[in-house]
Amino acid sequence: MAFTKDQRDRLTERAAQVIARYPQPRSALLPLLYLVQAEEGYVSPDGIAFCAEQLGLSEADVSGVMSYYTMFKSKPVGEYHVGVCTNTLCAVLGGDGIYSELREHLGTEGEEPTGDGKVSLERVECNAGCDYAPVMMVNWEFFDNMTPRTARQLVDDLRDGQPVAPTRGAPRLVTWREASQILAGFPDDQATGGHTAGAPSLAGLRIAKENGWTPTDDGEPQ
Amino acid sequence: MTTVLTPELTAHWDEPDSFTLAGYRRAGGYRALPRALAMNPDDIIAMVKESGLRGRGGAGFPTGMKWGFIPQGDGKPHYLVINADESEPGTCKDIPTMLANPHALIEGAVIASFAIRAQRAFIYVRGEVLHVIRRLHHAVAEAYEAGYLGKNILGSGFDLDIVVHAGAGAYECGEETALLDSLEGHRGQPRLKPPFPAVAGLYACPTVVNNVESIASVPYIVGRGSAAFAAMGTEKSKGFGIFSLSGHVTTPGQYEAPLGVTLRELLSLAGGIRAGHQLKFWTPGGSSTPIFTAEHLDVPLDFESVGAAGSMLGTRALQVFDETTCVVRATLRWMEFYRHESCGKCTPCREGTFWTVQVLRDLEAGRGTEADLDKLLDICDNILGRAFCPFGDGAVSPVMSSIKHFRDEYVEHVKRGGCPVDPAASALFAAEVGGAR
Numbered sequence: 001m002a003f004t005k006d007q008r009d010r011l012t013e014r015a016a017q018v019i020a021r022y023p024q025p026r027s028a029l030l031p032l033l034y035l036v037q038a039e040e041g042y043v044s045p046d047g048i049a050f051c052a053e054q055l056g057l058s059e060a061d062v063s064g065v066m067s068y069y070t071m072f073k074s075k076p077v078g079e080y081h082v083g084v085c086t087n088t089l090c091a092v093l094g095g096d097g098i099y100s101e102l103r104e105h106l107g108t109e110g111e112e113p114t115g116d117g118k119v120s121l122e123r124v125e126c127n128a129g130c131d132y133a134p135v136m137m138v139n140w141e142f143f144d145n146m147t148p149r150t151a152r153q154l155v156d157d158l159r160d161g162q163p164v165a166p167t168r169g170a171p172r173l174v175t176w177r178e179a180s181q182i183l184a185g186f187p188d189d190q191a192t193g194g195h196t197a198g199a200p201s202l203a204g205l206r207i208a209k210e211n212g213w214t215p216t217d218d219g220e221p222q
Numbered sequence: 223m224t225t226v227l228t229p230e231l232t233a234h235w236d237e238p239d240s241f242t243l244a245g246y247r248r249a250g251g252y253r254a255l256p257r258a259l260a261m262n263p264d265d266i267i268a269m270v271k272e273s274g275l276r277g278r279g280g281a282g283f284p285t286g287m288k289w290g291f292i293p294q295g296d297g298k299p300h301y302l303v304i305n306a307d308e309s310e311p312g313t314c315k316d317i318p319t320m321l322a323n324p325h326a327l328i329e330g331a332v333i334a335s336f337a338i339r340a341q342r343a344f345i346y347v348r349g350e351v352l353h354v355i356r357r358l359h360h361a362v363a364e365a366y367e368a369g370y371l372g373k374n375i376l377g378s379g380f381d382l383d384i385v386v387h388a389g390a391g392a393y394e395c396g397e398e399t400a401l402l403d404s405l406e407g408h409r410g411q412p413r414l415k416p417p418f419p420a421v422a423g424l425y426a427c428p429t430v431v432n433n434v435e436s437i438a439s440v441p442y443i444v445g446r447g448s449a450a451f452a453a454m455g456t457e458k459s460k461g462f463g464i465f466s467l468s469g470h471v472t473t474p475g476q477y478e479a480p481l482g483v484t485l486r487e488l489l490s491l492a493g494g495i496r497a498g499h500q501l502k503f504w505t506p507g508g509s510s511t512p513i514f515t516a517e518h519l520d521v522p523l524d525f526e527s528v529g530a531a532g533s534m535l536g537t538r539a540l541q542v543f544d545e546t547t548c549v550v551r552a553t554l555r556w557m558e559f560y561r562h563e564s565c566g567k568c569t570p571c572r573e574g575t576f577w578t579v580q581v582l583r584d585l586e587a588g589r590g591t592e593a594d595l596d597k598l599l600d601i602c603d604n605i606l607g608r609a610f611c612p613f614g615d616g617a618v619s620p621v622m623s624s625i626k627h628f629r630d631e632y633v634e635h636v637k638r639g640g641c642p643v644d645p646a647a648s649a650l651f652a653a654e655v656g657g658a659r
Binding site: 024031034055072094129133134140145148168187188196197201208 | 226227228229238309311312316317318322342349350351353356385387390391393405408425465468469470475477479491492509541543551552556565651
């Protein structure tokens with residue numbers, strides 16, 4: 001389905017803002033792919049054509065870049081896209097069990113969404129939260145220290161429309177499309193809310209304080 | 223007991239507004255910047271050289287030397303690109319740093335850009351960390367408003383713009399030349415070096431690519447002096463760094479300490495291995511660094527000592543596994559990661575990671591033979607040193623080191639026709655599953 005005129009006007013205006021950030025237009029390609037993904041929930045052939053047109057590239061060129069990166073989806077995913085880390089550390093600490101539990105519980109295949117369009121599932125690689133393992137992501141927000149039970153509850157809540165907040169992230173969990181918009185470089189207003197550091201992030205600092213190991217003088221530079 | 227932890231970058235993460243400009247200033251932030259802007263840029267480079275700071279992204283290249291390679295007076299634009307694509311399995315230090323203390327990165331970026339005469343900087347952050355990306359945009363906006371970014375910064379005549387750029391899920395983009403290709407809007411695949419980025423980097427212009435923690439350490443060096451930084455650490459591995467403990471430890475988390483601390487010391491602070499269990503193997507610096515065992519507990523975690531003991535300091539990503547973990551399973555999962563993430567440019571890496579996974583799957587399932595071990599080592603031999611970038615060298619690390627330390631466990635899989643270890647026993651919620659089902 002081609003973009004409507006309204007959609008196209010809005011996308012074109014935003015695309016111009018993105019392109020203006022960079023010394024060379026082609027650097028805007030990844031953010032532009034996020035921009036069209038925010039519009040349609042995935043990168044459609046129309047989305048690819050739009051990016052190509054904005055940057056003066058061929059559709060084949062854009063498609064070749066898009067298909068290299070796993071965060072761009074060529075088919076619709078759920079409103080809440082769930083990732084379970086099954087890289088070694090999370091897998092060993094329980095990620096394998098969580099993934100198989102969710103796969104069975106949701107009854108979906110690949111990255112297809114549930115029938116209500118709410119939830120899709122994928123394995124993700126290390127998401128840099130190893131001290132919070134096993135880690136899950138929903139729309140690229142952290143859900144830390146998960147178990148099969150809490151994972152099942154999480155996807156049930158997402159499907160039931162219950163309020164869900166990341167364990168380390170923004171106060172409000174955004175949708176897949178909203179997340180893509182942020183990734184295109186148009187952040188929402190949640191930066192100052194939510195979490196700053198969980199207990200593992202503070203583990204060393206806490207011990208240092210208990211032992212009186214203070215940082216070097218914070219005073220004016222010598 | 224001597225002081226082993228030195229919270230500097232992490233010192234204020236427990237304050238609820240540590241990520242704001244106000245919070246960072248209260249903690250002494252943005253005091254190094256005016257001092258730097260009053261200096262000759264070459265003197266800043268010399269200062270960073272004297273501090274002994276080495277790249278915190280894994281390779282450990284001296285940061286000041288990297289800056290010094292940028293040709294001056296060449297008439298071309300220069301760029302600073304911050305590698306915030308933290309994706310090496312086990313590595314989890316830059317993400318919490320940017321979540322809690324993004325202004326240290328911004329202040330360091332302004333100082334570094336001034337030193338190398340760059341007027342544009344990019345923060346290439348992995349895409350899968352939405353709240354970190356919000357915090358970076360917010361910190362950049364605050365810094366513009368306060369006059370730390372933009373035109374004529376603090377009246378110095380120096381201009382700098384910073385763009386936050388989100389990656390899109392490709393481990394390979396953590397390699398600096400692949401990162402540059404990605405930032406230019408291409409598939410993130412490595413470039414042949416030379417020319418190095420210092421000569422022909424972003425848009426073929428002189429470019430410095432530095433890790434988040436390296437740049438975030440710069441305000442400390444400029445503010446307190448290179449001698450204060452060099453007073454910490456060991457002879458050739460100076461300063462402090464964040465050590466990330468994860469896995470089967472009582473208190474996993476971030477521990478900031480001088481380089482040269484040992485895993486034994488860190489474990490003693492972290493409450494040791496989880497109750498009732500023993501250390502089996504660990505990575506000193508992520509999955510691309512050969513694994514260690516209990517016999518390496520006292521190896522000083524600095525670049526030289528870890529290298530001499532047969533591994534690499536890498537990113538100080540200490541992934542710790544106890545005796546419930548099957549080393550074949552762990553190795554297989556790491557290889558599945560490398561197979562998935564190989565960019566496909568070089569045949570030895572693309573094909574080698576694929577075949578290694580096939581052989582390891584057979585071995586883990588008990589369908590392998592002892593000859594498969596030699597086959598694995600042979601494939602590794604054909605990957606090691608035969609690819610453009612260090613990805614291939616990293617990919618063979620878990621295979622070669624696990625066979626070196628745990629050949630008997632591989633052989634046991636062959637003899638028993640299956641895995642001798644119960645995978646459920648390694649999970650943190652073993653009791654819950656047993657009870658709930």
